[in-house]
Amino acid sequence: MGFEGIGAAVKRKEDGRFLAGRGNYVDDINRPGQVYAYFKRSDRPHARILRVDTAAAASAPGVVAVYTGADFAADGIGGLPCGWQIHSKDGSPMAEPPHPVLAQGKVRHVGDPVVAVLAETRQQAKDAAELIEIDYEDLPGTASVLDALKPGAAVVHDEAPGNVCYDWQIGDKAAVDAAFAGAARVVKLDLTNNRLVPNAMEPRAAIGECDIAGNYTLYTTSQNPHVIRLLMGAFVLHIPEHQLRVVAPDVGGGFGSKIYHYAEEALVTWAAGKLKRPVKWTAERSESFMSDAHGRDHVSTAEMALDAEGHFLALKVSTLANMGAYLSTFAPAVPTYLYATLLAGVYKTPVIYAEVKAVFTNTVPVDAYRGAGRPEATFLLERLVDAIAHDTGIDRIELRRRNFIPANAFPYQTPVALQYDSGDYETTLAAALKAADHTGFPARRQAAAAQGKLRGIGISTYLEACGIAPSAVAGALGARAGLYEVANVRVNPTGSVTVFTGTHSHGQGHETTFAQVVAEQLGVPVSQVDVVHGDTARIPFGMGTYGSRSIAVGGSALVKAMDKIIAKGKRIAAHLLEASVDDIEFKDGKFSVAGTDKSKTFGEIALTAYVPHNYPIEELEPGLDETAFYDPKNFTFPGGCHVAEVEIDRETGVVRVVNFTAVDDIGRVINPMIVEGQVHGGVAQGIGQALLEQAGYDDGGQIVSGSFMDYTMPRADNVPNIHVGTESTLCTHNPLGVKGVGEVGAIGSPPAVINAIVNALEAYGVRHLDMPATSQKIWSILQAGAPRMAAE
Amino acid sequence: MYDFTYHRPTSVADAVALLGSDADAKALAGGQTFIPVLKQRLNKPSKVVDLAGLGLAGISLSGNALVIGATTRHAAVAASADVRRAIPGLAALAGGIGDNQVRHRGTIGGSLANNDPAACYPAAVLALGATIVTNKRSIAADDYFQGMFTTALEPGEIITSVSFPLPVEKSAYAKFNQPASRFALVGVFVAKGPAGVRVAVTGAGQNGVFRQKAMEAALAASWSPDAVAGIKTSAADLNSDIHGSAEYRAHLITVMAKRAIAAAG
Incomplete structure (x- = not known):
């Protein structure tokens, strides 16, 4: 093995399967008996829904179910939560209007989902959706913030008069005004930041599944499966965490757009519970344009x-x-x-x-x-x-x-x-x-x-x-979640290492970089390190990947977990080498007694931990498996x-x-x-x-x-x-x-x-x-x- | 897409019979427009008649014409030594259509039958005074293009080849890409050959490809970029969209014409 630690340009471990077309994306997953969901979306920017007639669609060939906003209302499902609360200048909380899974009463943007059709095939679901009749009363709409703030502009939500969500401030206004008053010169610039569509290469997709005992699995294109489990389980569908598994397998790019909990995830999971059949949805590219969260503006x-x-x-x-x-x-x-x-x-x-x-x-x-x-x-x-x-x-x-x-x-x-x-x-x-x-x-x-x-x-x-981010700071600023990260380092009996991380790789190459951090600290070759992410059933509760946080927060958790591994390894080595723990050094993959040539390899220590025949069993548990949570400072x-x-x-x-x-x-x-x-x-x-x-x-x-x-x-x-x-x-x-x-x-x-x-x-x-x-x-x-x- | 029956006839007669028997039957050539249209459910054909088995692909050079079979792919036209020698501007145009994938599926006949107002081939066919040969007749380019997505083709009529008269003394195409689709926002083909001096413009016109006759007259008198530099096209009949106003397109016609003339030498 050449140098593979921190600073080495190691080729990406994950690229072999991607280049060979052997990645495992959500749309590659098919579950026995699955049905396909298709969303009938609003083609209007703003309209009152007067009537939705789904009868013809419901009796179309292959159709298993047709759902509207009324079905969610009847189930007492409120809608999608917002994860961050901002307060306005006057101390009032931001306007937080409901965000139903399927539109209720009004549609508010082109792409707003109105009806979901579930059928045996994608084609049948799409065919049936054409039979849905929706009567709309069009309302005036606005697209730009300048128009939306004009007096008399159409109101998007009754809960937000004047269309203002919040009016927030930061900094010392009086001090700034004073500085302006005394300035030699003031330079002013008006500017806009253009609205963008993220356009990840892989469109969003989701598969919901529910077994006979009420245990749910959601496969979804997510940057943070645990966050989705928490948001959807606790705040939308009321599924206890131990009965909800969220899997985000290979994900083909996110750029932020796959952080959020989306209506389609909630629908396929909820419907899978109703039907006791897996429900699959994959966005078409044109749907991505009108349903993936946009940026800037x-x-x-x-x-x-x-x-x-x-x-x-x-x-x-x-x-x-x-x-x-x-x-x-x-x-x-x-x-x-x-x-x-x-x-x-x-x-x-x-x-x-x-x-x-x-x-x-x-x-x-x-x-x-x-x-x-x-x-x-x-x-x-x-x-x-x-x-x-x-x-x-x-x-x-x-x-x-x-x-x-x-x-x-x-x-x-x-x-x-x-x-x-x-x-x-x-x-x-x-x-x-x-x-x-x-x-x-x-x-x-x-x-x-x-x-x-x-x-x-x-x-x-x-x-x-x-x-x-530091959780306490984020919390003080309105975050409704912590922003620490977690790593579990499992040393296998023969000395290879499996890392379970709460971060998620959707193009970043964590399977390689995290392995390099392990190679650096434990002296284990990159090829002997497996990085597992993206499955709430396997990884501890971590917050996922966004805001360039994976190595800074997730990598720090990994280092802390490996510190614990080394500390325990030293105690095992001290026992085997009949030395004091304080005299054991760990370097280049070896535990040595300082100043002597007595040493044990990392692999020998690992094996001893799992085959504890000669082991300080009275004072030390067997095994070499440590977890660390890291909250950034x-x-x-x-x-x-x-x-x-x-x-x-x-x-x-x-x-x-x-x-x-x-x-x-x-x-x-x-x-x-x-x-x-x-x-x-x-x-x-x-x-x-x-x-x-x-x-x-x-x-x-x-x-x-x-x-x-x-x-x-x-x-x-x-x-x-x-x-x-x-x-x-x-x-x-x-x-x-x-x-x-x-x-x-x-x-x-x-x-x-x-x-x-x-x-x-x-x-x-x-x-x-x-x-x-x-x-x-x-x-x-x-x-x-x-x-x-x-x-x- | 909606369900349809797929047919792959092996003779023009069989294809015509399939298409003629059913008003909702559609012909499939390279499918680079048609397949996306089907996927978006914008068309609901009863039958799709694939023309790939008709043996219409191929390029032949005779003394006074270059004949390109209707199902010849853009990549084949671009790579053909005969086309490059006889009408280099046509080979270059074919090599700049869409992307590599499109060029290896799309066909000249399909492009002409569709007559997208931003397609490249109509500019070459009109500027070179080519003849569109069908199972029924020969149609002069001047008569063939009849507006946006509209041609002289009748129901059940299939393009079999396109014949370009030779010798062509000068030919070149300059295209300004619509940035997203990379279709022509403005494409100008200039030619000097048996049909005379011609300048054909695609992408810009509300009625599809058209000849810029003031430029033709100026070039007939003096073949040089300077000859057209001062000739403006009226914006009145030009397209306007988020990628280019009619005025911008009008301006680009002059710029692209100059560049095409310079490239033609």
Whole structure:
């Protein structure tokens, strides 16, 4: 075995089965006697349901059952819970209208499920659904937060007058106002953050099953099976935990969209109990567009008060956040504690005030999507900094340096609740500029101009918070769950290791990285480590994977569990080697008596633990199997610098990202190859947001980009070769020193791309441009503003 | 999709008989539009008549025509040495349709029978003055395209081949992709050959492919990108959608025409 521990670019163990088409996804699972569910969904944004006639569908060939909202009401099933409660400025709790499994009384967005048809085949269920008659009375609908807040706008929920879910604030308003009053200058920027559809490669799917004794199993495309078990079992269907098993097998991408508890999961489980037959549902792609939680969708105003030298004195932010038609599981937390707490960014702005109004509209619910709040904060801040540079004439790099939190200022308390433990923004900036050959840019711009192209360069010096989260802090902020993680390390008798983790891998490569952590600490080869996740019947109660938390929180639990293994192993070794426990050292997979050549291998100790013939049985239990729960002490704070270089075709307005450099501080790197892949994926999604993606609605709430024919996903030819570098400072409060890498690409890249485009268009007097920067939008700018006489 | 009966006839006569006997029967060529339409339940055919067994695939070069069989795949057209030599712009166009998977299933006859207003092939067929050959007759390109998804084909009529007159002196296609679907937001095919100098535009028009005659006249006088640089297309009859306004499309017609002319040399 070559070096396989922390820092080795070990090839991913899981890829063998994925590349061979031997993954085991939910849709690959078929249960004897299963029936198929098909959902008849609303094709209207907002309507009263006057009549639902399912009689013809119920008697159609193969149909086993037809359910409507009335069946759930009759069973006393309230609806889907929200996992986070926010309080408004005035102390009142957020409006929390019911979210029925199937619509009751009204439909509130295109895609809202109204009727479920269960039949022997998928085809029969679909055929029967066409026989359902629904009479609607259309109501006016709204899609944008601005429209929804207008006086007289259609009300989505009676429980939320004016469509306001909450009106929240953070920071010291009086101090900010005072700073603005005394400022030499104020720079203001209005901006939006475009709504995105996550589009995981694998559509959502669920299979519910119930045995004759009332024991339920749900197979589902989830990032957190225990969370689903808790939410659905305890709060929706009232199934005790010991009678509900939730399995999330191989999952083909989540990006946040598979965190939440969805109506389809509740329906297949509930119906399986009614029918005592397994019930299977797999989303079609068009259903994904209208039923997977969307991401982003903010409208904001940001203002920075400055002194005469461009030092940031105070930041004021006002944001309207679209919640969609219902509150998805973690939706309220995204534009508040995952967003406004990040507004200090990498800058020492002394006072900050932000207010966030969350608004209901007749659109698909919006929740966390790769980055979740932090991309919105980063886009706002990094665009604002470039606007300040534009307005003041201070160089944008110098402006950033002037305001950076210095490397010797950690731990650093921001004015918006967070305390950063470590970071070095100057180092990541310098490394990124060097790797991007920033000094060579003028020559590249000139060469591009000779080809009729406008070339621009942009940077973003971002920071994010992940590794969520200290449970007590999260609880104080409104979380209705703990956010610790758990690992169970089972050493098998011959010395191989099985790790049961509460985190979930849906593309991240945990089967490899977690095994590397074991290899590092126990000296067991990666091939001898099996990582088990995704089945509540096998793994202890953990909170799953989102917010780049797996290695920072789950990895820490793993280390703690292995600490216990080593501690017990030392006691066994001390007995075998007839030495004092205090004299036993564990290193490179061997327990040795310090200063002697007496030692026992890890495998010998494992075997002794399970075959305890010669064993301190009076004082030590047999076995070598330990569990640790780990509650993080703080968030982790990855950060770094992304540099984008773009070329714009003057004739067509097409923007091409020609160079991209990401230098990230993600703490200790477990597997550099996987890190690079994570950054590639995140940057691709960030470029998608910046240039291409827009979940389009018309004013009334009809979806206008409901398929890949109109919703532009980034493709290989939209993404350049990406230079990925790391410049790490270690996290100071977790045992591995790790910070997390899952979201940095999607967080850091969008403002870098837009800053580059604005830079390319500087001769056209462009100060800001909202995403996506489509060719048509750029062409309109090029048409409207003839280039000013350029200085060059 | 809805249930239907599947038929795979081995002669044109049998295919025509199957299609002619039933108004709800549909022909299947490469299926790159038809299969998604079926999957979305937007069409409910009684019979699907697969044309793959008719032996209509193949490319032949005679002295004065390049003849491409109706079920010839885009990939075959793109790779054909004969097509590349005789009409390089046509080979390049075929090589840029959809993606690799689409090019290995989609057929020229299927594309022309469907006449999607954003399809690529109609631009080439119209610009090159090709003839659409069916089981009944030969139809000149100028008569064939009759608006969005509408052609001169009659019920029960099957395209068997497309004949492109030779020699073609110049040919090139420039396409501006609709970013999501990668169909043509605007595609312009320019040609100089037996049909004269022609400029055909796809993707942009409300009635499907059309000839830009002002550009044709300018190019007939002087074959150069500059000749068309100042010629604007009226936005009045052009499509407008979330990916491009009529004005943007009108602008792109001139840009793509210039690029096609430059590529044609």
